[in-house]
Amino acid sequence: MDELATLRIRTLATGGDAVGHPEPPVQGAAATWFVADALPGERVVVRPRKLARNHVVAELVEVLEPSADRATPPCPLAGVCGGCQWQHVAPAAQGPLKLAIVKDALRGLPVTPTLAPVAPDDDGLHYRRRARLHYERRDDTLVLGFHRRRSHAIVDVQRCPVLVPPLDHAIARLRRAAAVLPEQGELLLLSDGKRVVAGLPGVRATDEVRARLSECLDRTLVGIELRGGRSRGRVGEPLLALDGSAALPPMPASAFVFAQARAEGNRAMVRHVVVRAKPHGQRVLELYAGAGNFTRALAKVAQRVWTCDDDREAVSLLRKLAEAEELPINAKHGDVAALLPRIAAGETRYPVVVADPPRAGLGRAAAKALAQVATERIVLVACDVSTLARDLATLVEHGWRVADVTVFDLMPMTAEVEVVATLLRAGAG
Ligand SMILES: C[S@@+](CC[C@H](N)C(=O)[O-])C[C@H]1O[C@@H](n2cnc3c(N)ncnc32)[C@H](O)[C@@H]1O
Incomplete structure (x- = not known):
């Protein structure tokens, strides 16, 4: 089937593609259609590319009724290059659209996500480091x-x-x-x-x-x-040396080690994580710590921070940072999925845990173990809202409450998003 269809776009899916329904319905095809480069509220003409049992993937042919959020892509390679998916979205609309995606993905939880101001009046260009x-x-x-x-x-x-x-x-x-x-x-x-x-x-x-x-x-x-x-x-x-300030030592980084893509947004996110973790005088466990982006700020005020990451180079950079700055950090090389159940099976507990996993998230077993290992606060940083929704649901099932969720747009012109969730023990104030 390669006949054109007309869609009314309802919303955006995680990943940034638009979701719409054909008007009129298309005989023999599912009612939910996904299309890149379209925006909520638009009426668009599309060509189906892949028909699945419960959805259709289509490509955009023409925009009949454009959204007020549509913009002319600033890059001549837009639509061809896979680096950016949202060049067609006005910069001011990108944060609010990401917030809407996160709200939709977390709609099963009694929490209202908010958007952090990262760089107001930003054109979304020349930021990616x-x-x-x-x-x-x-x-x-x-x-x-x-x-x-x-x-x-x-x-x-x-x-x-x-x-x-x-x-x-x-x-x-x-x-x-x-x-x-x-x-x-x-x-x-x-x-x-x-x-x-x-x-x-x-x-x-x-x-x-x-x-x-x-x-x-x-x-x-x-x-x-x-x-x-x-x-x-x-x-x-x-x-x-990245993101140093009067209050924070810079983080040593190489091209082979993970670093957040945008400097200003990262500074705002690090401040937010410390405010929500309340690590002052506490024993803190930090999982997926990388080269110490959050660690250096947590360790300034915590009693001690124990970290884990499976990247040897990141761990070694963090150890050097701890030594040079005399910060109370114990950096361990290891797999969080193996470490958490081991800690859960023992007696050691941490009042504060900060975790920033890759896209795959914690996973059910690690989230269940985390629910036991932390005693007061968990700050969970995520770059994939679907796996975040799964991990939050597991933590809620095991005695935690989601207190707040904040969305950071660290990668304008893409559908990528960073989300920080704070969890408290259910029943705690
Ligand atoms: C999203 S990055 C976060 C790093 C750091 N928090 C930051 O903001 O720069 C995820 C980190 O998890 C580490 N990682 C991935 N899978 C892991 C695993 N199974 N166990 C431990 N660390 C892991 C990666 O090496 C990477 O440093």
């Missing part, structure tokens, strides 16, 4: 950029309006090294707003590679780390 690009070598040049939408083909990106400008600069510099790179691979980039460090997985640090990469370095691109099999190598200094 971390990127994972893909490349293919063609003779001595690179096709270097993001995956195309719904494809593994690479869109060559000469300039990306969402990245902080030093990243565009670094990408241009690194193209010079095309001749010594493998036929295909990934390029990891991280910026502190001024300087950039790069990571090249799958690239061996031979003399020729080092020499060519050294020529790419300048005052902006200050270091490149190479990891090929067991070999490790570096040119320049591939470490940056």
Whole structure:
């Protein structure tokens, strides 16, 4: 079936695609249709691409009645490049639309999520400080950029309006090294707003590679780390210090370690996590701590923070930070899914637990164990609202109450969202 249909868009799904119903209904097709690039309230013409038993996936052909939230995409690659899904959404509408998605996903819980102001009057551009690009070598040049939408083909990106400008600069510099790179691979980039460090997985640090990469370095691109099999190598200094302030030590980070994508938003989120965790004088357990983004702020006021993360490099950076700043932190390398049931089976308990899992969330078994391990407060940070809804439901089932949920838009122009939920023991004030 590839006849066009007309949809009235009702809402947005987690992931950012629009959800609508065909008007008039389409014989033999489900009533729920998903389409990218459309907005609530719009009437659009679509072409069905995939028919499932209970839904249809379609592609946008024409917008008949546009939403007031529709904007002209600022990037010429919008709709082609898979890096951004929301270039068609007015910047001021993006936060409220993300809030609506979160409210919908958490509608089963007696809590009203709110939106944190991150950067008012923001145009949603030039903010992203971390990127994972893909490349293919063609003779001595690179096709270097993001995956195309719904494809593994690479869109060559000469300039990306969402990245902080030093990243565009670094990408241009690194193209010079095309001749010594493998036929295909990934390029990891991280910026502190001024300087950039790069990571090249799958690239061996031979003399020729080092020499060519050294020529790419300048005052902006200050270091490149190479990891090929067991070999490790570096040119320049591939470490940056992120998000320091008068009150907070900066977090050491490399291109291979997780970092939140937007500096201002991250600062606001770190402050919020500390306010909601109330770690003052407490024993704190922090799960999925990475290189210590929240830890450095928690440890300033907590009695001690015990952390766990399965990334060895992040744990080692956090240990160095703790030592240099004399912060009361015990950083453990390990799998949270294995650690939590072990703690739950013993006697140790923590009044405050902060957890920031990857997309998959805690999972039912770990959430159940967490419900036992924490005694007063849990602050759960999530980047996937569906798995957050599942984890919150498990914690509620096991004696916790969701006190508040705050949404942070750290990645404008995409449907990505960060959500921070505070939980208290049911019955506690
Ligand atoms: C979303 S990041 C958060 C990191 C840190 N809280 C921050 O804000 O930068 C998730 C972290 O979980 C870690 N991780 C993923 N799966 C894990 C697991 N099963 N056990 C422990 N850590 C894990 C990753 O290494 C990563 O550092």
